[in-house]
Amino acid sequence: MTQDTPTVAVVAIGRNEGQRLVDCLASLQGKVARVVYVDSGSVDMSVQNARDVGAEVVELSSDRPFTAARGRAAGYAHLKTGEMPDYVQFIDGDCRVDPDWIARASSALDADMELGLVTGWRRERFPEASLYNDLCHDEWNRPEGLIETCGGDIMVRPAAYEEAGGFDETVIAAEDDEFCVRMRKAGWLLRRIPYEMTYHDAGMTRFSQWWQRAVRSGHGFAQVGHMHPPYFAKEQKRVVLYGGAVPLAALILWLVWPVTLVLIAAVYGLNYVRTVKGLTQAGMETPRARRHGLLLTLSKFPNILGMGMFHYRRLKGRHMQIIEYK
Incomplete structure (x- = not known):
């Protein structure tokens, strides 16, 4: 690195990621000044694998719930025990970093002092492995430009991180959205730049994994x-309608007028058709749109369970426990 080249440190988080973490750390070699790996109670070789490649390791204690936000916050706090870099790249341990990403992201932050963070395009490594992986692949494909929120693979300006207050470890899902909301409230801009950033391995091959992930999204x-x-008001209204109100109406009406079940089925059929139409208009091939549309229509049911889980925990004053799908 030359004197004018900004320094970048990485905070990677993981739990039992196996080979995915090995690939993640290998993709960072020679690209950054420091790598901090934060482990959330792994029982595999993750901690040792990270140490073997020279990463600084933070092992979270089990005295309170593991969350991605807690891991990221702990990694950032560890960075502050040494010389702080110009920028911090956060990454999930199941992702590889594109070889050019670090340089491109840091250059974008250098060029615009109003940017609090930049993100890029996350791609699914094995979209053909399952319908669920393919659904993730489509989720990551979002337009470039100024954005409101994004996922957790981000390069952040430390001043912006500090002003926003960092990650809130009590948020167990969509913690990246929550952090981005606070960053924008603090007056910073967020941008997705038009470059490949990370290659993700969702590793979802079973319907039960997809279901749990959808429960987590609802939470x-x-x-x-x-x-x-x-x-998230629009998302919540949609979930309450199709995951709660319509099924409840179906149950009540079935008791007094069974034929109304046909009308209820038509409601879901129309929702499916509208979803597929939206996907095809966005450029997705019709066969893929039909498969994705089915899961997106069904997702309202696990979503409503996740929403109910949050409010039950909130009203009972209970800790928000992580919802795992791997």
Whole structure:
């Protein structure tokens, strides 16, 4: 690095990521000044694998719930024990970093002092492995430019991180959205630049994994929406309608007028058709749109469970426990 080249440190988080973490850390070699790996109670070789490649390791204690936000916050706090870099790249341990990403992201932050963070395009490594992986692949494909929120693979300006207050470890899902909301409230801009950033391995091959992930999304809708209204208001209304109100109406009407079940089925059929139409208009091939549309239509049911879980925990004053799908 030359004197004018900004220094970048990485905070990687993980839990039992196996080979995915090995690939993640290998993709960072020679690209950054420091790598901090934060482990959330792994029982595999993750901690040793990280140490073997020279990463600084932070092992979270089990005295309170593991969350991605807690891991990121702990990694950032560890960085402050040494010389702080110009920028901090956060990454999930199941992702590889594109070889050119670090230089491109740091250059973008150098060029615009109003930017608090930049993100890029996350791609799914094995979209053909399952319908669920393919759904993730489409989730990551978002337009470039100024954005409101993004996922957790981000390069952050430390001043912006500090002003926003960092990650809130009590948020167990959509913690990246919640952090971005606070960063924008603090007056910083967020941008997605048009470059490949990371290559993700969702590793979802079973319907049960997809279901749990959708439950977690519902929890995120409710928790972040509760913290920052009206954020996620549209998503919550949609979930309450199709995941709660329509099924409840179906149950009540079935008891007095069974034929109404046909009308209820038509409601979901129309929602499916509209979803597929939206996907095809966005450029997705019709066969993929039909498969994705089915999961997106079904997702309202696990979503409503996740939303209910959050509000039950909130009203009972209970800790927000992580919802795992791997």
